[in-house]
Amino acid sequence: MSIGSVPLRYRISVDRDQCMLCGRCVDSCPYGVFRKEGEQIHVNSRVCVACHRCISMCPRDAISLVERPVDYRSHPIWTPQVREAIYNQARTGKIILSGMGNAQDYPVIFDRLVLDACQVTNPSIDPLREPMELRTYLGKKPSHLNFKTVEGDTVLQTILSPNLMLETPIMIGHMSYGAISLNAQQSLARAVTECGTFMGTGEGGLHESLYPFQDHMIVQVASGRFGVDINYLERGAAIEIKIGQGAKPGIGGHLPGEKVCADVSCTRMIPEGSDAISPAPHHDIYSIEDLKQLVRSLKEATEWKKPVFVKIAAVHNSAAIAAGIARSSADAVVIDGFRGGTGAAPRVFRDHVGIPIEAAVASVDAKLRSQGIRNEVSIIASGGIRESADVAKVIALGADAVYIGTAALVAMGCRVCGTCYKGLCPWGIATQRPDLVARLDPDYASVNVANLIHAWTLELSELMGAAGINSIESLRGNRDRLRGYLLDENIMKVLDIKTVGA
Amino acid sequence: MCGIIGVIDRSRQRMDGTGIRSALSRMDERGSGEGAGYAAYGAFPDYKEYYALHVFFDNPHETKPLVEDELSKWGTVEYQEAIPTFEQANIRKLHIPWRFFFKPDIHLMPRSITPADDIVTHLVMKINSSIPGALVYSSGKDLAVFKASGWPEEVADFYRIQDYKGYLWLGHNRYPTNTPGWWGGAHPFNLLHWSVVHNGEITSYGTNRRYIESYGYRCSMFTDTEVVAYLFDLLIRRHGLSIETAVKALAPPFWDEIDRMPNREQEIMRAIRLTYGPALMNGPFAIVVANHDSMVGLPTGSNSGPLCPGNQVHGSTYPAKKRRYGPWIPGWVTSPCRGPENRSLGGHSNEHRERPAPIPHQRGP
Numbered sequence: 001m002s003i004g005s006v007p008l009r010y011r012i013s014v015d016r017d018q019c020m021l022c023g024r025c026v027d028s029c030p031y032g033v034f035r036k037e038g039e040q041i042h043v044n045s046r047v048c049v050a051c052h053r054c055i056s057m058c059p060r061d062a063i064s065l066v067e068r069p070v071d072y073r074s075h076p077i078w079t080p081q082v083r084e085a086i087y088n089q090a091r092t093g094k095i096i097l098s099g100m101g102n103a104q105d106y107p108v109i110f111d112r113l114v115l116d117a118c119q120v121t122n123p124s125i126d127p128l129r130e131p132m133e134l135r136t137y138l139g140k141k142p143s144h145l146n147f148k149t150v151e152g153d154t155v156l157q158t159i160l161s162p163n164l165m166l167e168t169p170i171m172i173g174h175m176s177y178g179a180i181s182l183n184a185q186q187s188l189a190r191a192v193t194e195c196g197t198f199m200g201t202g203e204g205g206l207h208e209s210l211y212p213f214q215d216h217m218i219v220q221v222a223s224g225r226f227g228v229d230i231n232y233l234e235r236g237a238a239i240e241i242k243i244g245q246g247a248k249p250g251i252g253g254h255l256p257g258e259k260v261c262a263d264v265s266c267t268r269m270i271p272e273g274s275d276a277i278s279p280a281p282h283h284d285i286y287s288i289e290d291l292k293q294l295v296r297s298l299k300e301a302t303e304w305k306k307p308v309f310v311k312i313a314a315v316h317n318s319a320a321i322a323a324g325i326a327r328s329s330a331d332a333v334v335i336d337g338f339r340g341g342t343g344a345a346p347r348v349f350r351d352h353v354g355i356p357i358e359a360a361v362a363s364v365d366a367k368l369r370s371q372g373i374r375n376e377v378s379i380i381a382s383g384g385i386r387e388s389a390d391v392a393k394v395i396a397l398g399a400d401a402v403y404i405g406t407a408a409l410v411a412m413g414c415r416v417c418g419t420c421y422k423g424l425c426p427w428g429i430a431t432q433r434p435d436l437v438a439r440l441d442p443d444y445a446s447v448n449v450a451n452l453i454h455a456w457t458l459e460l461s462e463l464m465g466a467a468g469i470n471s472i473e474s475l476r477g478n479r480d481r482l483r484g485y486l487l488d489e490n491i492m493k494v495l496d497i498k499t500v501g502a
Numbered sequence: 503m504c505g506i507i508g509v510i511d512r513s514r515q516r517m518d519g520t521g522i523r524s525a526l527s528r529m530d531e532r533g534s535g536e537g538a539g540y541a542a543y544g545a546f547p548d549y550k551e552y553y554a555l556h557v558f559f560d561n562p563h564e565t566k567p568l569v570e571d572e573l574s575k576w577g578t579v580e581y582q583e584a585i586p587t588f589e590q591a592n593i594r595k596l597h598i599p600w601r602f603f604f605k606p607d608i609h610l611m612p613r614s615i616t617p618a619d620d621i622v623t624h625l626v627m628k629i630n631s632s633i634p635g636a637l638v639y640s641s642g643k644d645l646a647v648f649k650a651s652g653w654p655e656e657v658a659d660f661y662r663i664q665d666y667k668g669y670l671w672l673g674h675n676r677y678p679t680n681t682p683g684w685w686g687g688a689h690p691f692n693l694l695h696w697s698v699v700h701n702g703e704i705t706s707y708g709t710n711r712r713y714i715e716s717y718g719y720r721c722s723m724f725t726d727t728e729v730v731a732y733l734f735d736l737l738i739r740r741h742g743l744s745i746e747t748a749v750k751a752l753a754p755p756f757w758d759e760i761d762r763m764p765n766r767e768q769e770i771m772r773a774i775r776l777t778y779g780p781a782l783m784n785g786p787f788a789i790v791v792a793n794h795d796s797m798v799g800l801p802t803g804s805n806s807g808p809l810c811p812g813n814q815v816h817g818s819t820y821p822a823k824k825r826r827y828g829p830w831i832p833g834w835v836t837s838p839c840r841g842p843e844n845r846s847l848g849g850h851s852n853e854h855r856e857r858p859a860p861i862p863h864q865r866g867p
Contacts, residue, residue: 121679122703123786131756141776144741154747156770163776369716375780396708468705468786473779480708 003087007070007080010048014041018062025054025063030424030436051417053426085347098347099420099430101247101339101384101406109358109491110390114500116481117466125465132461133471136401138238138378139163139307139331161331164218164238164307166401167196168457169472170391172449173336173382173403174220174240174311176202178255178264178276179343179420180409182209183440184429187412189213190442191449195457198237200403203253203278205267206232218309221298223252224278226268230301238331239298240309241291243282246340246357246383248349249313253278259423259432288321292328299329307331314338314360314383315353319367325377326368332378334403335360339384341406343430344421357383358397362495365398365477374398374477388459397495398477411452412445504701505529505675506689508790510797516544519663519671526673527655535592537676537688538657539649541697542668543794546644552580552603553622553694556640556647557629558685559598565635566600572629576621577606590660593652597637597685599661601646616739619694623719623735626693630722637722639685640692644794647697649674649688657688670792674699686723693731694739695793700727702787713780727789733781734791745796751778753800 012033014025019041026034031047034054048065055063072080085096118124125132140161148155172188179202186209192199193216200218201210205227210217219236221228233239244250255264255276265272285291295308310325311334312318322333337357342350361381368374381394382403391402410416413427420430428440469475483500484492492499507526511517522540546554555573559565562584573579585599604622611617626638640647646668648661654675658664674689690697704710707726710733715721717740719732730752737748751774754760760771775782783789789800 118705122705131758133757135757137776141779142773143777145743145747145773145777147743147747147770154744154770156773158773158777160773160776369712372716374716375713375777468703469784471779471782471784473775473782474706474709474784476709477712477780478706478708479712481705 003090005046006084006087007068007072008045009068010045010050011066011069012043012045012048012054013064013066014043015060015062015064016040018060020060020062022059024057024059028053028057028426030426030431030433031422049417049419049422050415051419051426052415056413096347097344097421098350098418099342099344100416100418101341102351103418104351106356108384109356109487109495110384110386110393112485112487113358113393113495113497114483114485115389115392115396115463115467116483118468122468124468125470127458127461127465130465131470132465134168134457134460134464136166136169136472137163138166138309138380138401140329141376143373143376162305162307163331164198165196166198168453168460169395169399169401170195170453170456170460171197171218171380171401171403172199172408173340173405174200174202174218174242175343175405175409176204176220176226176255177207177267178202178204178259178432180430181425181428181432181437181440182207182263183437183442183445184409184412185210187440187442187445188408188449189217190446191408191453192216194446194450195453197453200240201227201236203227203242204255204264205269206235207263207267211235220311221294222278223280223282224276226270226276226278229269233298233302233306236306238307238309239302240311240334241282241294241298241330242311243285243291244311244313244315244336245342246313246336246338246354247342248345249315249338249354250280251346251349252280254344256423261432264432288324288328291325291330295328295330309334309380311336313340314355314357316355318355318360319363322364322379323367323371323373326371326373330377332380332400333364334380334382335364336403337381337383340382341409342420357381357385357394359491359494361394361399362397362479366496369477388456388463391456392460392463392475393482395472395475396478396482398479400476407452408449411448412440504677504689505532506699506701506788506790507673508671508699508792508797508799510670510792514544514669516667516669517671518665518667519658522671522673523655523658523663526675527653527658529675530653532677533653533675534677535653535656536678537649537651537674537685538654539647539674539676539688539690539699540658540661540663541640541670541672541690541692541699541792542646542648542663542666543642543670543697543792544644544668545646545666546603549581549603550644552605553618553641553643554645555602555604555622555625555638556585556692557600557602558637558639559600560596560635562598562600565633568633569602569629569636572625572633573602573604576610576625577604579604585661587660588662590652590656593650593656593660596651619739622694627718627720627722631720637686640697642692642695642697642794645692645695645697647690647692649690650685651688670794670797672697672699672790672792672797679703687725689727691723691728691731693728693735696731696734696738696791697793698727698730698734698789698791700730700787700789702789703785704729704783704787705785706783707785709780710783730783730789730791733783734793737778737781745793745798747774749798749800750774751781752783754778754782 033048142158146157188199203222214235218238220240222242257273257275309332310330314337325333338354378400381399385402425431428437479497482497485500580603582602606618606621608617611620614620650657672690689699704726710729714732737743791798
């Protein structure tokens with residue numbers, strides 16, 4: 001082959017003095033890096049994905065990993081990644097697949113935003129001594145209330161739409177059964193139930209074993225309509241129509257047939273072993289009016305008892321699209337930024353299509369306010385929320401709540417190796433292979449995820465208290481409490497914030 | 503800091519400005535001599551039916567014709583005058599205060615339930631945002647606002663407020679942080695019938711301002727207090743809420759308390775918080791808000807100075823200073839108030855009714 005092999009991405013080495021030949025690394029690695037021959041562990045570094053499973057399981061810390069052990073001739077434009085992509089495509093003639101979120105080196109706006117705290121003129125609040133309210137209601141809200149006085153009593157005449165009540169504005173986003181394992185979904189479901197918040201089912205139906213947690217599950221209706229029937233809709237606490245996804249705006253999804261085992265096939269309601277292909281558009285939605293009809297059909301089917309959310313990928317025109325969605329009967333708009341993760345996406349989409357969540361939320365919030373309808377619909381931000389500070393910042397930019405995805409997986413052990421699309425996740429998360437799935441114990445993983453949500457919630461209360469705010473609604477859209485640090489003027493205009501020192 | 507005070511005579515007997523001047527000047531140590539102001543309800547009995555538009559002009563020759571032009575598009579000016587002022591040693595007359603008694607032509611605002619008020623609100627927002635050098639700082643009927651940069655007694659003497667009479671007075675002594683030395687930044691803030699004096703800082707200002715601006719209000723005074731006047735106008739005049747409900751929206755109970763309320767009350771309170779979340783005012787502050795018929799005290803913030811209601815009549819951030827009112831209103835009592843206090847006039851009767859505070863709660867300890 002004329003191109004020859006490309007240099008190793010990772011080199012694994014085993015310290016022979018430390019190694020006690022226990023063979024745990026051999027058992028841990030589903031990619032086949034390790035093999036035991038006689039009294040020695042042999043290594044094939046070429047298949048390594050840097051998932052760290054072997055390293056975390058080695059009792060002697062004998063394994064080490066080096067990234068890019070072989071240098072290319074350095075060049076600022078023709079980076080190793082660019083060259084390797086070309087070698088790969090020259091060989092195969094195919095689209096390159098990738099996992100997780102955007103890996104391009106774009107500046108992170110969150111990291112250029114700083115939060116405010118009180119000094120003298122406005123005392124800060126100590127959340128240990130005083131109430132701190134993070135309770136969030138998601139759903140349609142009236143623009144104003146009408147009251148009537150009956151025999152001296154005030155009677156409310158406005159009828160409120162059903163809302164979801166969250167004890168913390170942190171939810172877990174949609175990751176389907178199929179994309180992730182049932183054990184992973186169960187762990188997440190137990191965690192959100194424990195924390196008084198919600199998670200999405202993804203477009204993979206709702207497995208029977210999750211019925212006990214259905215009051216904390218948001219069921220998704222996507223373009224493939226997998227797993228959707230009246231039973232599914234009625235079990236969810238809310239329904240979410242997925243139009244697009246931040247990791248791959250404008251294209252659909254593809255669950256390879258190998259992942260469609262008997263259980264996945266039952267839950268998705270498709271034949272075992274068949275590819276589950278979600279088309280790029282919904283075949284019944286060709287414009288905003290059609291979306292409105294779908295929202296109303298779902299509401300009619302569930303007797304107007306469930307909030308209906310609409311999820312779109314953050315794209316250039318998301319503000320206008322969100323305004324259109326707000327005018328339908330939809331209760332919330334979910335905006336998924338271009339850092340949003342995925343099990344599998346073409347690399348060119350993952351890295352080059354869409355806009356960051358910070359800018360998208362700011363422009364959607366501003367557009368809805370300019371039309372006087374902001375408080376009538378909720379905004380859920382997702383895609384690239386990595387820590388509690390990001391939650392506080394995105395809420396100050398105008399979001400009501402957030403979805404986290406990757407962060408919740410990391411809490412269960414995920415090392416962000418980005419190889420989810422291979423279906424061999426050594427952590428039992430993004431796989432359906434029974435022996436790998438069994439590695440993830442929901443008893444422990446659910447505690448880890450709940451701990452993460454608790455910890456972020458505590459940090460959020462501290463940040464709010466320091467800012468002299470004791471209710472999350474006073475942080476929402478409060479861009480006066482943010483400053484831009486070395487952000488350019490145009491971005492600050494979009495975010496409607498001032499620079500540090502101003 | 504800042505010191506605030508409000509006094510109301512329930513029988514609508516008009517009092518001159520002497521009392522509030524001396525009461526407020528007892529709070530001088532809460533101010534810095536950079537701003538003070540008063541509001542008097544019932545000040546213009548001869549022009550009761552007209553909106554008294556108070557305007558600061560930087561240069562009347564340049565900007566007054568522009569303001570008059572704007573006013574003539576929407577109604578007629580019955581009478582106008584430069585507000586009489588009297589030189590004080592420490593007050594530099596940076597602006598020329600002017601008042602117009604204005605009658606809007608209600609036919610120009612069809613399909614509104616309060617066309618006259620809508621026209622005046624529009625004019626205030628329009629002039630303040632588009633005519634530099636002109637600032638409308640009061641726009642109610644039968645209502646005067648006096649404010650400038652200086653100590654309370656100087657500002658009172660500058661306008662000679664002892665020559666004016668009102669049945670409801672508000673006073674404010676400023677210790678500025680946002681906009682020192684700016685006359686427009688002095689309290690009270692007014693829009694139509696609502697006047698506000700405020701002590702403290704509103705930490706939710708960014709949220710409140712964006713909410714109120716989405717209803718067409720324009721914040722032009724560079725300080726957080728003005729949103730309070732606009733929020734009261736929006737909730738009460740445009741959304742038709744009662745004062746009690748509006749106060750519940752701006753300073754609601756905690757969810758924990760709401761969860762323990764009886765069903766019907768809980769349903770109402772939940773609806774209020776959901777609908778008016780962006781109007782919720784957060785932070786350490788004490789506010790007194792008044793209209794023609796009532797006065798409301800909102801000591802909502804944790805750690806804020808207490809608002810002390812006296813006997814059916816007034817609220818102040820500093821209890822000791824109320825002694826000045828002793829001779830006026832015999833039998834007053836002070837007690838630290840822990841929740842929004844609403845003192846209403848029972849129509850025009852002389853009866854002094856005691857009403858319990860309608861919402862026994864506060865946001866804070």
